[in-house]
Amino acid sequence: MQLTDFLGLVHPVLAVMCVFPLIGIVVNYAWATRQRRLQAKSGDKTKIPASSGIEHKRLGSWLTGATVGLILVALAYAISKNVITNQLWNKAPFQVIFILLMFPATIASLVFLYSVNTKLWRGVFATLTGAGLIILGFQDGVFRRDNEWYWSHYYIGIAAGILMIFSLAIVPEIYKDKSNRWRVIHTIVNCIALLLFLGQAMTGTRDLLEIPLSWQEPYIYKCDFVNRTCPIPQSQVTK
Numbered sequence: 001m002q003l004t005d006f007l008g009l010v011h012p013v014l015a016v017m018c019v020f021p022l023i024g025i026v027v028n029y030a031w032a033t034r035q036r037r038l039q040a041k042s043g044d045k046t047k048i049p050a051s052s053g054i055e056h057k058r059l060g061s062w063l064t065g066a067t068v069g070l071i072l073v074a075l076a077y078a079i080s081k082n083v084i085t086n087q088l089w090n091k092a093p094f095q096v097i098f099i100l101l102m103f104p105a106t107i108a109s110l111v112f113l114y115s116v117n118t119k120l121w122r123g124v125f126a127t128l129t130g131a132g133l134i135i136l137g138f139q140d141g142v143f144r145r146d147n148e149w150y151w152s153h154y155y156i157g158i159a160a161g162i163l164m165i166f167s168l169a170i171v172p173e174i175y176k177d178k179s180n181r182w183r184v185i186h187t188i189v190n191c192i193a194l195l196l197f198l199g200q201a202m203t204g205t206r207d208l209l210e211i212p213l214s215w216q217e218p219y220i221y222k223c224d225f226v227n228r229t230c231p232i233p234q235s236q237v238t239k
């Protein structure tokens with residue numbers, strides 16, 4: 001396998017080995033947190049440990065970082081492949097500098113989001129982190145599948161990332177709000193996020209199946225993807 005194909009596997013491997021197991025643990029604690037709260041509310045004695053809420057929050061914070069990191073790895077691969085193939089630094093050096101600055105800027109916004117407390121700054125850094133992902137996502141080289149956006153690994157992935165950023169940004173609201181409104185919002189939003197993650201597992205494996213190895217590219221990209229036909233090799237035409 002050539003280096004470029006191997007590097008293309010870094011993102012799927014990280015998703016399978018780190019992000020999806022983390023989702024499982026976070027959801028397990030989420031269920032325990034909810035059951036414990038409902039049991040306590042109805043006056044029942046609960047066997048669920050009180051630490052489940054804190055553990056859910058701790059690992060949920062990791063999940064936000066892991067999802068944003070995973071998206072940045074995928075985007076870095078797609079964008080750098082395009083920059084290198086088209087020698088973009090000769091044609092548009094400022095665009096290359098802009099892209100190079102956007103990655104650390106997005107990471108810095110997320111780091112600040114973890115550390116700020118006021119509503120305003122959480123809103124600002126959550127918006128900046130999400131904007132960073134979207135701006136990078138619109139660079140050339142990223143396969144967005146615009147004509148089938150509802151089934152696109154890119155759009156579903158960015159949506160899941162934004163919901164994770166939102167979840168991290170509203171943590172203090174969940175704890176402050178005695179009416180549980182933010183808790184309910186959080187639960188609904190993350191049930192949707194869970195469906196999006198499921199979509200990522202399906203669209204990601206589909207994309208892996210569709211992407212040719214780099215030595216196959218010149219042959220595969222001669223195919224007509226609309227009519228689903230490929231040119232017959234010369235050796236078979238003369239037979």
Ligand code: HEM
Binds near residue numbers: 030167174190194
């Ligand atoms: C797949 C992702 C997630 C799902 C399905 C999920 C679901 C839930 C559920 C069901 C609850 C309990 C609500 C209740 O008490 O009725 C909860 C609580 C909470 N979640 Fe999440 N969540 C997810 C991700 C996150 C993330 C990324 C964060 C960010 C740090 C987070 C932070 C919290 C916090 C702070 C609470 C309150 C915990 C407590 O009561 O001590 N969650 N979540």
Ligand code: HEM
Binds near residue numbers: 141142144211
């Ligand atoms: C948490 C789950 C995941 C998220 C948020 C996510 C997000 C993304 C994003 C934003 C891209 C860049 C778009 C692009 O260049 O096409 C991407 C690319 C890619 N992802 Fe994922 N991904 C996830 C899981 C997976 C899984 C489980 C696999 C496969 C096992 C996978 C395989 C791929 C592949 C092959 C690409 C590049 C191919 C393409 O252009 O579509 N991803 N991912």
